[in-house]
Amino acid sequence: xxxxxxxxxxxxxxxxxxxxxxxxxxxxxxxxxxxxxxxxxxxxxxxxxxxxxxxxxxxxxxxxxxxxxxxxxxxxxxxxxxxxxxxxxxxxxxxxxxxxxxxxxxxxxxxxxxxxxxxxxxxxxxxxxxxxxxxxxxxxxxxxxxxxxxxxxxxxxxxxxxxxxxxxxxxxxxxxxxxxxxxxxxxxxxxxxxxxxxxxxxxxxxxxxxxxxxxxxxxxxxxxxxxxxxxxxxxxxxxxxxxxxxxxxxxxxxxxxxxxxxxxxxxxxxxxxxxxxxxxxxxxxxxxxxxxxxxxxxxxxxxxxxxxxxxxxxxxxxx
Amino acid sequence: xxxxxxxxxxxxxxxxxxxxxxxxxxxxxxxxxxxxxxxxxxxxxxxxxxxxxxxxxxxxxxxxxxxxxxxxxxxxxxxxxxxxxxxxxxxxxxxxxxxxxxxxxxxxxxxxxxxxxxxxxxxxxxxxxxxxxxxxxxxxxxxxxxxxxxxxxxxxxxxxxxxxxxxxxxxxxxxxxxxxxxxxxxxxxxxxxxxxxxxxxxxxxxxxxxxxxxxxxxxxxxxxxxxxxxxxxxxxxxxxxxxxxxxxxxxxxxxxxxxxxxxxxxxxxxxxxxxxxxxxxxxxxxxxxxxxxxxxxxxxxxxxxxxxxxxxxxxxxxx
Numbered sequence: 001x002x003x004x005x006x007x008x009x010x011x012x013x014x015x016x017x018x019x020x021x022x023x024x025x026x027x028x029x030x031x032x033x034x035x036x037x038x039x040x041x042x043x044x045x046x047x048x049x050x051x052x053x054x055x056x057x058x059x060x061x062x063x064x065x066x067x068x069x070x071x072x073x074x075x076x077x078x079x080x081x082x083x084x085x086x087x088x089x090x091x092x093x094x095x096x097x098x099x100x101x102x103x104x105x106x107x108x109x110x111x112x113x114x115x116x117x118x119x120x121x122x123x124x125x126x127x128x129x130x131x132x133x134x135x136x137x138x139x140x141x142x143x144x145x146x147x148x149x150x151x152x153x154x155x156x157x158x159x160x161x162x163x164x165x166x167x168x169x170x171x172x173x174x175x176x177x178x179x180x181x182x183x184x185x186x187x188x189x190x191x192x193x194x195x196x197x198x199x200x201x202x203x204x205x206x207x208x209x210x211x212x213x214x215x216x217x218x219x220x221x222x223x224x225x226x227x228x229x230x231x232x233x234x235x236x237x238x239x240x241x242x243x244x245x246x247x248x249x250x251x252x253x254x255x256x257x258x259x260x261x262x263x264x265x266x267x268x269x270x271x272x273x274x275x276x277x278x279x280x281x282x283x284x285x286x287x288x289x290x291x292x293x294x295x296x297x298x299x300x301x302x303x304x305x306x307x308x309x310x311x312x313x314x315x316x317x318x319x
Numbered sequence: 320x321x322x323x324x325x326x327x328x329x330x331x332x333x334x335x336x337x338x339x340x341x342x343x344x345x346x347x348x349x350x351x352x353x354x355x356x357x358x359x360x361x362x363x364x365x366x367x368x369x370x371x372x373x374x375x376x377x378x379x380x381x382x383x384x385x386x387x388x389x390x391x392x393x394x395x396x397x398x399x400x401x402x403x404x405x406x407x408x409x410x411x412x413x414x415x416x417x418x419x420x421x422x423x424x425x426x427x428x429x430x431x432x433x434x435x436x437x438x439x440x441x442x443x444x445x446x447x448x449x450x451x452x453x454x455x456x457x458x459x460x461x462x463x464x465x466x467x468x469x470x471x472x473x474x475x476x477x478x479x480x481x482x483x484x485x486x487x488x489x490x491x492x493x494x495x496x497x498x499x500x501x502x503x504x505x506x507x508x509x510x511x512x513x514x515x516x517x518x519x520x521x522x523x524x525x526x527x528x529x530x531x532x533x534x535x536x537x538x539x540x541x542x543x544x545x546x547x548x549x550x551x552x553x554x555x556x557x558x559x560x561x562x563x564x565x566x567x568x569x570x571x572x573x574x575x576x577x578x579x580x581x582x583x584x585x586x587x588x589x590x591x592x593x594x595x596x597x598x599x600x601x602x603x604x605x606x607x608x609x610x611x612x613x614x615x616x617x618x619x620x621x622x623x624x625x626x627x628x629x630x631x632x633x634x635x636x637x638x
Binding site: 008154155156159160187188189191192193194217218219220221223224226227228252253254261264265268269270298299300302303306307308311 | 327473474475478479506507508510511512513536537538539540542543545546547571572573580583584587588589617618619621622625626627630
């Protein structure tokens, strides 16, 4: 059973997706002014990658109608990488016009989920990604095209999602012009063994272009899944401050892994994130006051940092 | 960063320690009748290893005064492995007299914790283990002697616990006559990288005699730590139904990893436990009614099993 210990990266990138993935699925509509304060505080805490919104029709997601303004604001902060979600070519055009650093196109590997969510098959989405790539190149834009393969570990509608289908679509989106790809456990079905096996298989095809893990903590395996992906060489992870986003299929259960939990996990393992834990926890408190009535999730807030980390200088082990 | 996927065991042993580790640290005193019902239901659910109590003076832990009776009852159930905790030779004599299958001697690697807990140094405990081994052999008893190296990943009193001290005491207790040894994250300070590194180092000394992981979920890393230990070849894990046991240093935070969460994790990874998930969840509901007013913990109860597992026959992957 035993095998030698992997080497771990000295640094990982944690992308805050709470402003999009979190806010889009909760009732409270956060005013633009508070979103700007969040972005400013996240930057001050050392966060350097934020998904600030989504270019979708405002009638569908009125709470994200200020995305262009937030892209402009986030881009004004030194060193900030600003990403937006776009479901189609039209959204991509808006992202390119706004000069977002990265546009993320979600593609559901589950045929049933894809149809239910965007009324397109996965292969229709591959064709849309090719159009987005052509548009980006024709515009001479530097916006990075990232594809998030959602339901990559299972689906609430169709159940099992075959690894072969994940790998087929991974290759297809690379061929269609995606710069990088991530695998997303959209519904919290992944386990760490599956994460390891799917990321390993994916990275044999895509190498470091399969660079991002997006995990939910719906069933308590979020941190285990992040660790399993980390062991395959993945060095970018999505997370939401306070674990916001929830899980519409399981009221009360958490959705996205909590940013503060990932900051703790990485710091505990001596892996640098550039993010100050105390500042993120303070921002979590601020978010709780903005979202009064919404349930925040996560684990580390209950017990706080262990004494072993309080004794050590922050990120000392990453030097 | 990448390294090949480990092979995983086809089967692991999950030991329920809620009757001792859980009940000793909560206010409600569970009547013997309910404990017997718990043991009976655990057996019916497929659980085959239980820590039923502790041989300590009843004035210290009146809630565990029925340990001898519970050992006798658990031993009457076919295939059940019955273990008890003993802090010293006197407790070991009682365990041997009761014909427990296993007696667990805790030894705090943290000098400060050991003195605070049992008023002995770690090396005094090594000497006590040698006396227990002599007693066991002289009695011609088959009771297995297991040592749990507690605070093996850090300590609330002294902070960092050096790996060199863990390994020194691991060798010492083997030399003193322990049959098997486990590492325990008594205060919830472990991270999965540390778990991996410490179990790997320990297993280079002890091989399969270092066979058990005891993790807490105080900071949300319980499942990640179990997974990390599993990757080093560990195939036995402690857990408490409903995550009872709590953490006296962090009110509201969970203590021991929840049995039902581990059953889910293993089933999700296709690793057999012999335990029926639904039966364990029903027992969790029963425990909640017995312990009204106490907070239960864990994660999987909130969202339930994923559709992918409901589609698959239980433990099919382990065939």
